[in-house]
Amino acid sequence: MTLTLHRSPTVLVLRALGLGDLLAGVPALRGVRRAFPGHRILLALPPGLTEAALATGAVDAVFPAEAPGRAVPSLTHWAGPPPDVAIDLHGNGPESRDALAALHPRRLLAHACPDGPPWQAQAHERDRWCAFLHAYGIPADPLDLRLPEPDTPSPVPGAVVVHPGAASGSRRWPGERYAAVVRCLRAAGHHVVLTGGPGEEALVRSVAERSGLPAGDVLAGGLPYGELSALVAGASLVLSGDTGPAHLAVAHGTPSVTLFGPVSPRLWGPPPSRRHLALWKPGPPGDPHGPTPDARLLRIRSGEVAAACLTLLRPVRDGAPDARPEVARVH
Numbered sequence: 001m002t003l004t005l006h007r008s009p010t011v012l013v014l015r016a017l018g019l020g021d022l023l024a025g026v027p028a029l030r031g032v033r034r035a036f037p038g039h040r041i042l043l044a045l046p047p048g049l050t051e052a053a054l055a056t057g058a059v060d061a062v063f064p065a066e067a068p069g070r071a072v073p074s075l076t077h078w079a080g081p082p083p084d085v086a087i088d089l090h091g092n093g094p095e096s097r098d099a100l101a102a103l104h105p106r107r108l109l110a111h112a113c114p115d116g117p118p119w120q121a122q123a124h125e126r127d128r129w130c131a132f133l134h135a136y137g138i139p140a141d142p143l144d145l146r147l148p149e150p151d152t153p154s155p156v157p158g159a160v161v162v163h164p165g166a167a168s169g170s171r172r173w174p175g176e177r178y179a180a181v182v183r184c185l186r187a188a189g190h191h192v193v194l195t196g197g198p199g200e201e202a203l204v205r206s207v208a209e210r211s212g213l214p215a216g217d218v219l220a221g222g223l224p225y226g227e228l229s230a231l232v233a234g235a236s237l238v239l240s241g242d243t244g245p246a247h248l249a250v251a252h253g254t255p256s257v258t259l260f261g262p263v264s265p266r267l268w269g270p271p272p273s274r275r276h277l278a279l280w281k282p283g284p285p286g287d288p289h290g291p292t293p294d295a296r297l298l299r300i301r302s303g304e305v306a307a308a309c310l311t312l313l314r315p316v317r318d319g320a321p322d323a324r325p326e327v328a329r330v331h
Contacts, residue, residue: 012083019244028129029058031140092119147251154234163240165200170290179210180302198222261297262286
């Protein structure tokens with residue numbers, strides 16, 4: 001596929017990853033937008049994320065680029081003159097730098113460039129990329145991550161959204177435990193809906209059957225981004241693992257309980273907020289792309305998760321200030 005480019009100055013940003021990665025990169029993308037106000041900002045990422053990328057307000061268009069897993073995609077279908085600026089927000093290795101360098105941009109910003117800043121392996125994802133831009137003289141605020149309200153209303157306003165899936169098995173808490181939490185929330189009078197991405201139909205169906213959830217409350221198969229965004233924005237709570245809907249809840253300010261396993265919330269979790277609880281059992285880091293549930297994730301019990309959800313769902317009485325912890329890491 002070839003994208004016809006405009007003649008205005010262009011900035012090409014490479015971050016061809018998933019929804020959660022896109023949302024974690026919003027603060028950096030907005031820094032780029034402010035730094036190049038007269039440029040056309042194009043974001044290289046999978047075309048299925050086009051609607052989500054444009055909803056950030058930080059980019060003008062998407063340059064379709066994807067590769068299996070988290071590999072660096074080819075950018076050779078770029079058409080027209082070289083980009084004025086190319087920015088590597090994809091990774092720290094030479095592969096992503098070289099993919100952009102092959103387009104002969106007038107200026108290239110990348111960790112792997114000789115003038116690039118050192119890679120901060122233990123930094124939070126939002127902080128890392130904002131610090132990267134700062135090193136090149138581009139201010140960016142890691143907390144500049146909120147999305148505007150969706151144009152369409154939620155299909156199930158006020159529901160508790162439970163998303164049991166994840167892109168890798170190591171971040172997928174067992175379905176039977178999700179089902180136990182769903183039963184608890186329903187017993188407390190909350191309306192629960194299940195969501196799942198493409199290929200997760202069997203998992204979502206299993207959780208629904210174990211929890212007695214009616215078919216009308218099962219939204220499997222991967223909702224279009226606009227519908228998913230509206231659902232999350234209008235939810236009373238989002239429960240999930242460390243995956244896209246968790247980042248979407250943070251972007252919309254929706255209360256969330258997120259279950260962390262192989263990777264600490266210090267690296268990928270929500271910013272400090274009374275609206276978000278990150279459950280995590282400390283230990284050596286695991287493989288975030290492994291095939292089986294991480295040992296730290298399996299140490300989180302259903303009762304802990306249900307209690308965290310009910311804590312966030314409890315109304316504040318008599319106008320008293322919310323005294324919940326900023327980010328709870330359950331040990």
